[in-house]
Amino acid sequence: MSMLRAIFSHPSGRIGGTIVVIYVVVALLGMFGITPHDPLQQFRIDRLHAPNAVYWMGTDLFGRDVASRLMKGIGQSFLVGFCAVTLASFTGTLLGLTAAWFGKTWDGLVMRVMDVLLAFPAILLALLIIAVAGPGTWTSVAAIAIVYTPIFTRVVRGPALSIKAREFVDAARTFGSSRRYILTRHLLLNLVAPLTVQVTLALAWALLTEAGLSFLGLGTQPPASSLGLMLADSRNLMETAPWLLIFPALAIMISILGFNLLGDALRDILDPKTRSRTA
């Protein structure tokens, strides 16, 4: 609660928070099918209509309502983004934390594997995963998650190493606290701040990655919509029906803007050093 208040009293937090909240609402509406029209229904006599009173954002090649598809697409993109980031942050945190704590061989092993994943061109990694498993929502989630896991691992391991050297951890060790207790209560709890910031930023990237994958035809499968797929489909219609490009592009930009602003605000709020400052 106090977190929310802090976000909304922070200048960029207010804007970012509002954007994210609106998107989440729109995404939920889209996911539960509360849209002006059925996003899948093809009003084929109304193909490629420019935005008007009936179709607020126009219709696409099939006469589907762009506004409804956009809502659904936001839902889809957010679903993929959220799931992927949750998965990546979870695995990354687990690996980073244990690597920092146990050090030595385990650290070496984890970090080398992460190096392998990092050194492997990200888009190719995603591409291979999707090609092997076949495209679809959950494959995209897995692919994006695998791409971002090493980043989270690194983000966690660094601070975890420094927290490990903090005095309260030493103190805990002098009492003989169990490893699990120290890992969860001391390290993890104090990693919440960097993780939160990273999560918002990763959400923004995940949206972009999802868009890129769908753009290559590897993400969301038609007739479902996602922001990237809508952009990809509009590519060759850019001149005949610019609204097909403009609305999804704006939607994606504003959402990423929102996550970035929110991330900045969280960074300020959670990090005392930059308090009262915005980036």
Place this chain on the structure above:
Amino acid sequence: MAPLLSVSDLRVGFGRDPRQNEIVKGVTFDLEAGETLAIVGESGSGKSVTALSINRLVDFGGGRIIDGSIRLKRADGNILDLAQAAEPVLEKIRGAEIGMIFQEPMTSLNPVLSIGTQIEESFRLHRGLTGRQATAAAKDALDRVRIPDAARRLKYAPNQLSGGMLQRVMIATALACNPRLLIADEPTTALDVTVQAQIMALLGQLKHETGMAMIFITHDIGLVAGIADKVMVMQAGQAVEQGRLDEILDRPQHPYTRHLLGAVPHFESGRATRSDFHREPSKAKSLALAVEGLTVRFKVSGSLFNRSPGSVHAVENVGFDLMPGETLAIVGESGSGKSTTARAILGLVHPTRGSFSTSSGKAADAANPGVQMVFQNPYASLNPRLRVDSILAEPVIAAGGRINAETLERMKALLMRVGLPENSLERYPHQFSGGQRQRLCIARALMLNPSVMVLDEAVSALDVSVQAKVLELLIDLQREYGLAYLFVSHDMAVVERIAHRIAVLYAGQIVEIGDASSVLSNPQHSYTRRLISAVPSIDRRNQHFELDTRQVPSLVRPPGFEPPEAQWRTFGPDHRARAEA
């Protein structure tokens, strides 16, 4: 004749609405050429803000001068009100007419530029020197602050020098252009006693040589005696008292000044030691803690292109014992291995050699609840994200206990005992002051009824008045529970008040150990003597500090190095010192 600097009714505020957030609330003082004004007061009283306002550096921290004037007599005799001056004029004055040094030498020098570059910069800016000339001038400046081998050191980066050296570099930079006013904002607070003494001596000498005026800010009233002509006491943004040095020290008028003077622990050369415990060698069987031959070495990792040059011999063959109810203080300057010794006993670092035993017979290590530790920094040793009840419960959980009504009772009782309100349990560490947090740490250490407490600089981070109260608490607890303390500190005045015995650590080795009053009143090892003579005291007024430019020896030894066997000499029943070459 107008004074060199005349500040009148200075008001400074911060933030969007500076008037609402006034930090300095009407300060007035005059300063003649060649005079030294000491500003004292506790943390947050506005000393630094006042100082920064004089050369208008507050502007960059978001501060604004709301009211008042700062009249400076310039070299040509003109008088300029700095409070109204424009930035370009101020740039000419800063560094040239007003020099400034800060508290933290480590962070006050630009880490990525060599110290030579940073000193030269002053000469380039204000004297128009370039190239060789500037370098030569910088070398002279380093010579002036008695840095040996100045020519070579010019190329060093700040991280290659010790704190004391860096502070001298800072002074060299500030004095580069012979300013007529030097502002020193707690120049020695971050340094340890021996180095502090060196810096004070240097400032005294330079003041003498150049005849500059100085504003010296400190919260340690003991330091003031040695250097100041005038003293101003600040509290909550106001100057509550000011006058000549002797007037203030001997006849303080304001209650706050009196309180400040009373709280300072005065070092009394062993006359103020405790006498509530006597060691009886016959009872040696019931030792609370015995340490033998403790040696800790850290392998130095190789640099970018080089292999490891060897290891740091942080602690070398240290041995002592501790009886229930007794306090052994370990003193020594920074880097002498005090903390490493303490940490090795708790099992936080693995000793290379050595053995411990405790009264329970078990080795003292991480799983032994009989030995507990209180760390130096109360801010860092409490997990900021845990509530006090979880913090206190941790040792119990670690020892396999549960949180039941009984533990809860014990928590409350201990909180009461260390003087914290009962509702503390539901609060977070950041909702306590520094002294309160240290009490929390002490309560936490007591949760498991330890027999030995290791206190590593447990009161060093606290304000003087708070420090006194915590010390009192520790002594009470010792009496009550029969605790044995291993008290690590560099502050001789504090040590004198709490220790029964003292061990002096130098470069990882004990050089002198014995009964506190004997060691303090009759130090035998030259290093102990040096430590003691460096302690400031308000009794030694305008004293001429000895300037000692010796360096602490490097502890890095090549692989396989073993130090020679020590020779001990005995001076009395419980007092031994290492023979010196």
Place this chain on the structure above:
Amino acid sequence: MSYLTRRLLTFPLVMLGVSILVFFAIRMVPGDAITAMLGTEAGLLTPAQRQALAAYFGIDKPILVQYWNWLVGVFQGDLGISVTHGKPVLDIILERFPLTLQLALMSMCVALIIGLPAGVFAATRNEKLSDLGVRIFAMIGQSTPNFVVGLLLIYALSAGFGILPAMGEFTPFLTDPLRNLGQMILPAVTLGFAFAASVTRISRSAMLDVLSDDYVRTARAKGVPKRNVIWRHALPNALIPVVTLSGVEFGYLLGGAVLVEQIYALPGLGRLVLEAILQRDYALVQGCVLFIAFNFLVVNLIVDLAYVALDPRIRLGEGS
């Protein structure tokens, strides 16, 4: 062991991991070089024909044998022969690499030339209107997918002004610098846009941090003029995060920028790998990925060394 030795020793390990990953992953993808070449007509092949083709493409032996042979080749500096190009893989990569390198360098230049001053400027105008302007620009830059930027740029220029960089055929810089730059500037700007935005934000926040550091106050107390305080004292200290970011981004760019290369029809590494995957040119995929991974490791190492050069405090190899 010195840091450098230890660091270099991890290279082969990571490369081995990458090689295993790429080798087996690419073979797990359905379809092979035969379907890639013949498409649905591959169904017309008799078993003997199929066998002959498999032998031709070198995919007839057991997979572990294939891996071993390939690995042995790699150790001898032979990345194999690409079946689509009919040339040694290394030759093809080295042919394509200059473009990718140039593109990466140019986008980094674009990013640094725009981003760094913008970030520094914004930091010194903290909370002022101009600061806000810079930040909004940076946010927009970061939140626009670069394929959208690319498509819009091409459309706007070609339909609106009738100009367009030469597409398709890449002219090496040394052959015709002007033509080369004309060709590369738009892709570099497209990639550099988001990159510049990140640099702006990072350098702004790093500058803000640094400007409140003690040594900046010291410099001011010495009477150093504002410009010098910023550029000589503060900036070098704020560079570390900028270098980190640029290094990571540059490392990624060296792997090729698939979408941008595709849109601007540049024959870079990104497209090379993508097409190699689509054509199941296993040797080429493997070679490219190894090459890219190696570059990434080298760039990372250089970044770490740059830290040491930038900041004498940093001593590598401690704690990690």
Place this chain on the structure above:
Amino acid sequence: ATLRMAWKQDATGLDPHKQTAFSSIRLLELVYEPLVRFDKDLQITPAVAASWEFSADAKQLTFKLNPNAKFQDGKPVTPADVKASFERILDEKTAAAARANFLSIASIETPDDKTVVFKLSQPDVPLLTAMASINAAIVPAAEIAAGTVGTKALGSGPFKLDKWEPNSKEVLSANKDWAGGKIAVDGIDISVLPDETAILAALRTKQIDFALINDPLVATLVPREASLVLNRTPVLAYHVLQMNPSRKPMDNLAVRQAISCAIDRQDVLDTASVGEGKVTGPLTMPGYTNDAGTLFCYKRDVAKAKKLMADAGFANSFSATVIAANGEPATAAAEAQVIQSQLAEIGVKLDIKMMELNVYVDAWLKGDFDMAVALNGGRADPYSMYNRYWTKTGNLQKVANYIDDTLDSLMQKGRVETDPAKRKAIFSDFEKHIVEVSPWVWLYTSYSYTAQQKNVQGFTPTPEGSLFGLSKVTLQQ
């Protein structure tokens, strides 16, 4: 002047006997020549051969070679080269794509230095059209012996391939000695521009003179530009919804027919291809086409479809998966979506699965799909076009997964019939029958597009999409 040209997809290899991808064939047709080739009306015209003749029993085919025909290294094309080429194709080790079409060749004789005689084991009329393919190109016997056919492009065609950087560019120069006549341009520079909007942009800014376009959405934008000309030619390749009759419930005739009746082919064409094309039955080649309106359920009839479904016991609904390849053709995803929406009306729930082309091909070849959206290549002859699917021994019978005696016997009859009118009748019956039993739903044929600047003249497109017409192109200043 050199013609600057662009296309989206590059050739995948240089061996004319092995390459089947449209993109490869487009390039190889400029470099190699078969014995004969098709003109714009799919009539057989001379290429390396100047004339040809079937024996009366259709068991012997004799060619007279063009005496001027020369390979690009200056050596004349000899009957030995022809013989070596066909032997190479027939050799299983070569893995030649068109081998199956030439299995009836029993022996090849070269009585003199201008004559080649193919002796056939059985009458085989379609053989001649099969020989018009670049997969039956004549390559030098010496190159075959040296084993350099796939690595060096040495043909007798109008252009020499000077340089090939896969997926980047080709440089072709005019072959001065070409037997087919004088070539007006000095050469052709081909750039691979993987994005068709970029191709359009390059045309607009006059960076290129000539381009191949696949996506009808992009093609329709070309005529809007005053300086550009769009050529569109109907092609033989057909868009089709393949069902897998070996899987339930597509094994049920009524279900398949219901699906066929439920699909509005014109609507699919209008939506997915913005109307660029023509609704078609299975026979897409000129001379064999029938009026589509006469075929079974070519007028959409939802009521009938529903009734058929109900009869088959699927009054409620069933679901199935349709696979389609990404961007191959460009309209695949759109077709799948329209079909999905149309079939939803009769209670068929389609799941669309888009796949990378190779993955798709893999699944397709294994017959591992419920339904597939496909663009299958056409041939000038109905037998060569369809024997692979609808004869019992067809190589792709496994893909079609449908055995029908009527279809098989009609195919065999058509194969040996030499009288064009009778052949047409046979294949008309074939068409009627296959549409009625509906293993597949034929949708439409689209156009192949080339776009060019106004000053490019003399290009004639062909229904196969061949770029051979570039040999006649002139560039006006």
